[in-house]
Amino acid sequence: MFGYILQRIFAAIPVMGFVALIVFLLLRLTPGDPAAILAGDAATPAQIALIRTRLGLDDPLYVQFFSWIWGMLRGDFGVSLLSGTPVLQMIASRMEPTISLALTTITLSVLIAVPLGVIAAWKQGTLIDRFVMLLSVVGFSVPVFVIGYVMISFFAMELRWFPVQGFRSITDGLQPFLERITLPTLTLTLLYVALIARITRTSMLEILGEDYIRTAHAKGLSETRVLMRHALRNCSVPIITVIGIGFALIISGVVVTESVFNLPGLGRLTVDAVLARDYPVIQAVILLASLVYVVVNLLIDIAYVVLDPRIRYQ
Amino acid sequence: MNKPVLDIRGLRIALDGRADQELVKGLDLTIQPGETMCLVGESGSGKSITALAVMGLLPKALKMTAGRIELLGETIHNAPAPKLRKLRTTAMSMIFQEPMTALNPVAKVGRQIDEVLEAHSNLGAKERKRRVLEMMESVHLPEVERIYRSYPHQLSGGQRQRIMIAMALIMQPQLLIADEPTTALDVTTQAQTLSLLRELREKQGTAVLFITHDMGVVADIADDVTVMKLGEVMEAQPTEQLLRHPRTDYTRELLKAVPSHVPRPPRADDNAPVVLQTQALTKVYSQGGWLVKTRETVAAKEVAFTLRKGRTLGIVGESGSGKTTVARCIMRLIDPTSGTIEIDGTDIATLPPRELKPHRRKFQIVFQDPMRSLNPRIEVGQSIIEGPLNFGVPRKQAMARARELMTLVDLPASAVDRFPHQFSGGQRQRIAIARALAMDPEVLVADEAVSALDVSVQAQVLRLMADLQAKLGLGILFITHDLGVAAQICDDVIVMQHGVIVEYGPAGEVLATPQHPYTKALIEAAPGRHWDFANFRPFSESRQDA
Numbered sequence: 001m002f003g004y005i006l007q008r009i010f011a012a013i014p015v016m017g018f019v020a021l022i023v024f025l026l027l028r029l030t031p032g033d034p035a036a037i038l039a040g041d042a043a044t045p046a047q048i049a050l051i052r053t054r055l056g057l058d059d060p061l062y063v064q065f066f067s068w069i070w071g072m073l074r075g076d077f078g079v080s081l082l083s084g085t086p087v088l089q090m091i092a093s094r095m096e097p098t099i100s101l102a103l104t105t106i107t108l109s110v111l112i113a114v115p116l117g118v119i120a121a122w123k124q125g126t127l128i129d130r131f132v133m134l135l136s137v138v139g140f141s142v143p144v145f146v147i148g149y150v151m152i153s154f155f156a157m158e159l160r161w162f163p164v165q166g167f168r169s170i171t172d173g174l175q176p177f178l179e180r181i182t183l184p185t186l187t188l189t190l191l192y193v194a195l196i197a198r199i200t201r202t203s204m205l206e207i208l209g210e211d212y213i214r215t216a217h218a219k220g221l222s223e224t225r226v227l228m229r230h231a232l233r234n235c236s237v238p239i240i241t242v243i244g245i246g247f248a249l250i251i252s253g254v255v256v257t258e259s260v261f262n263l264p265g266l267g268r269l270t271v272d273a274v275l276a277r278d279y280p281v282i283q284a285v286i287l288l289a290s291l292v293y294v295v296v297n298l299l300i301d302i303a304y305v306v307l308d309p310r311i312r313y314q
Numbered sequence: 315m316n317k318p319v320l321d322i323r324g325l326r327i328a329l330d331g332r333a334d335q336e337l338v339k340g341l342d343l344t345i346q347p348g349e350t351m352c353l354v355g356e357s358g359s360g361k362s363i364t365a366l367a368v369m370g371l372l373p374k375a376l377k378m379t380a381g382r383i384e385l386l387g388e389t390i391h392n393a394p395a396p397k398l399r400k401l402r403t404t405a406m407s408m409i410f411q412e413p414m415t416a417l418n419p420v421a422k423v424g425r426q427i428d429e430v431l432e433a434h435s436n437l438g439a440k441e442r443k444r445r446v447l448e449m450m451e452s453v454h455l456p457e458v459e460r461i462y463r464s465y466p467h468q469l470s471g472g473q474r475q476r477i478m479i480a481m482a483l484i485m486q487p488q489l490l491i492a493d494e495p496t497t498a499l500d501v502t503t504q505a506q507t508l509s510l511l512r513e514l515r516e517k518q519g520t521a522v523l524f525i526t527h528d529m530g531v532v533a534d535i536a537d538d539v540t541v542m543k544l545g546e547v548m549e550a551q552p553t554e555q556l557l558r559h560p561r562t563d564y565t566r567e568l569l570k571a572v573p574s575h576v577p578r579p580p581r582a583d584d585n586a587p588v589v590l591q592t593q594a595l596t597k598v599y600s601q602g603g604w605l606v607k608t609r610e611t612v613a614a615k616e617v618a619f620t621l622r623k624g625r626t627l628g629i630v631g632e633s634g635s636g637k638t639t640v641a642r643c644i645m646r647l648i649d650p651t652s653g654t655i656e657i658d659g660t661d662i663a664t665l666p667p668r669e670l671k672p673h674r675r676k677f678q679i680v681f682q683d684p685m686r687s688l689n690p691r692i693e694v695g696q697s698i699i700e701g702p703l704n705f706g707v708p709r710k711q712a713m714a715r716a717r718e719l720m721t722l723v724d725l726p727a728s729a730v731d732r733f734p735h736q737f738s739g740g741q742r743q744r745i746a747i748a749r750a751l752a753m754d755p756e757v758l759v760a761d762e763a764v765s766a767l768d769v770s771v772q773a774q775v776l777r778l779m780a781d782l783q784a785k786l787g788l789g790i791l792f793i794t795h796d797l798g799v800a801a802q803i804c805d806d807v808i809v810m811q812h813g814v815i816v817e818y819g820p821a822g823e824v825l826a827t828p829q830h831p832y833t834k835a836l837i838e839a840a841p842g843r844h845w846d847f848a849n850f851r852p853f854s855e856s857r858q859d860a
Contacts, residue, residue, distance in 0.1 A: 211410060
């Protein structure tokens with residue numbers, strides 16, 4: 001097991017290197033000169049050339065690439081071309097809203113969706129099942145910003161239960177944090193409940209047709225026990241997969257939700273950086289996103305081994 | 315007389331409760347304490363559904379529409395769910411055909427047995443574990459402490475079925491329902507499992523309702539037999555009486571179709587040309603790689619044999635013996651590690667794909683499960699002509715040939731436009747054979763090609779293969795685990811164990827006077843081999859006649 005994890009971590013290194021190379025080349029190959037942008041409209045060619053030299057943009061591509069990689073290995077992600085702030089610091093300040101939103105959304109979604117999916121599968125074809133499926137269709141098809149604005153207009157403006165927008169760190173106290181994170185969490189949760197409940201129901205239906213479920217009934221076990229002990233555990237692999245990917249998706253940026261609720265998160269940082277052609281920031285956030293995916297996938301694979309003894313990595 | 319353990323009267327079960335969709339049509343069945351009753355029938359006879367109805371485990375779509383089921387004098391067919399739950403494993407238990415899928419793959423087997431005690435007794439954890447280990451010992455599992463902590467996939471098929479039996483009998487029920495419990499097991503494992511069931515029945519006095527399609531098993535274990543066909547009881551008699559004097563034509567046909575273990579008379583060896591020859595054929599699977607030690611499994615080792623035109627060579631052996639590996643190597647579905655495979659004089663063992671292609675026409679395969687070996691979404695005619703089209707035969711000509719082939723395998727030519735699900739299992743296997751023949755092969759590999767079929771259908775397909783062989787001069791490599799089938803169809807037989815040929819010779823010699831202890835053990839283990847089904851008497855009496 002330990003060897004397997006080690007092996008997977010080693011295997012992630014070339015993946016990350018490859019992603020870094022692609023990101024680097026893509027940005028260099030797109031038209032537009034950051035030095036010109038930085039220098040402003042009134043700059044002379046000499047000034048632009050000076051900026052280019054200072055930023056190392058005149059060096060051969062491979063020199064730029066390796067000096068960038070070398071910098072990152074020492075924790076230097078460069079500075080934003082726009083604001084001059086170190087990139088690492090910019091990302092760190094945007095982490096908390098995004099991670100908070102991801103954790104609250106995924107926790108709430110799992111708590112609601114898994115039981116809903118189990119019940120829908122158990123009572124297949126009944127009113128409960130149809131209600132869950134209807135909810136799922138609504139969650140999928142209504143755009144997130146519509147849900148977001150409806151939530152704001154009802155809970156924040158009509159009932160005045162929550163502030164309209166913004167974010168407060170949890171270090172400022174639990175109540176202001178919760179007040180502001182609740183509406184965006186509910187908005188995203190509707191989407192994620194739809195997704196996870198559907199997957200849970202589908203896998204449960206498949207498992208409930210298995211021979212060992214019949215055996216469990218033949219043993220005279222209670223309905224709950226059959227569902228929880230024998231069926232749900234066997235469905236855990238697809239469910240965990242969806243949860244993991246859902247988590248990674250939120251971290252790598254839910255731009256719309258962050259914009260609607262004015263959350264200063266990673267999604268908005270990314271969009272702002274792309275629009276401003278702020279190379280160091282774009283590179284760093286894309287690398288961060290792919291790192292999150294690699295880590296989440298590793299965690300999912302480890303979960304497989306824990307949950308299903310038939311899967312063994314020597 | 316004592317109260318019967320199980321008494322079923324006028325049982326009717328229908329799909330969605332509709333009278334025109336009846337699957338069980340008025341079944342009567344009585345089992346006395348300690349008795350073993352075999353319920354025999356082919357697929358679709360309603361025998362498994364009857365068993366599930368007793369347990370109260372009918373699938374939602376099936377409804378019991380009439381009749382009465384009494385367990386130990388108590389009516390149970392309309393009992394509320396909690397009461398039925400209480401009766402399961404305490405008064406009646408059930409074991410199933412496939413012990414791999416019948417056990418929860420992600421729970422330790424010891425815990426799965428323990429769960430029965432947890433649900434039906436008030437014992438503490440320590441006492442429960444002691445009882446579970448004791449029960450595991452009484453079903454003759456080795457190293458019970460280790461197996462207690464094992465998962466199903468870490469055990470052999472026979473061990474898994476022993477776990478199922480331990481689970482079913484730990485509460486000492488008066489009735490055990492066994493639904494084809496040995497069908498998925500190897501013949502030697504089957505013999506051990508049957509003798510275990512016999513032993514436990516004697517020890518606990520359990521009555522057994524044993525569902526099977528195998529007359530050999532019936533002859534070995536049943537006190538009484540009930541024969542079913544399409545939901546109706548054809549007849550019910552004590553075993554020996556049924557085997558000697560079947561009352562209905564159906565039972566008589568069923569008994570006649572049982573392949574005899576006495577080899578058929580050998581055909582003259584006419585020194586026909588060799589169509590397939592292997593030398594030192596070896597397949598090694600290796601696992602692992604990067605950062606990990608490689609582990610090697612030898613699936614087939616130094617396999618050498620010769621198949622002549624118009625003859626049938628059988629490969630028999632249990633699971634893991636390497637017989638399917640050999641078939642797959644010959645088909646080049648997998649690449650052999652070393653050795654040669656000569657087809658029609660050319661060694662194809664190492665040919666690269668492009669050079670192999672022209673030779674592919676010459677060897678074709680028929681697989682075990684006709685449900686899964688035909689693409690369900692295209693018409694069977696399209697499946698048949700796919701190969702010839704690939705070899706440049708014009709579509710019209712290929713289709714005309716497909717129609718011919720359909721009649722050759724006794725199906726209407728017009729059936730080429732139908733889809734696989736519109737045919738029965740036996741018909742589908744005929745189509746699979748037609749598909750193989752469309753390529754005009756010289757060698758036909760049949761990998762357990764009749765194992766998934768009912769015994770009467772099996773006899774028909776075997777007859778068809780023999781006819782086709784006589785007409786077309788095919789060399790057939792016939793892979794089977796069933797010694798009876800091998801005895802009826804093969805000229806020569808290879809016995810394989812652990813990837814190695816242990817015995818190879820004319821069928822008449824290998825199966826009648828086996829030399830190797832493994833061959834002897836296989837023949838020993840075959841159920842019902844003392845009974846000459848086709849002549850309705852034991853072999854001991856047949857020999858006196860001769």
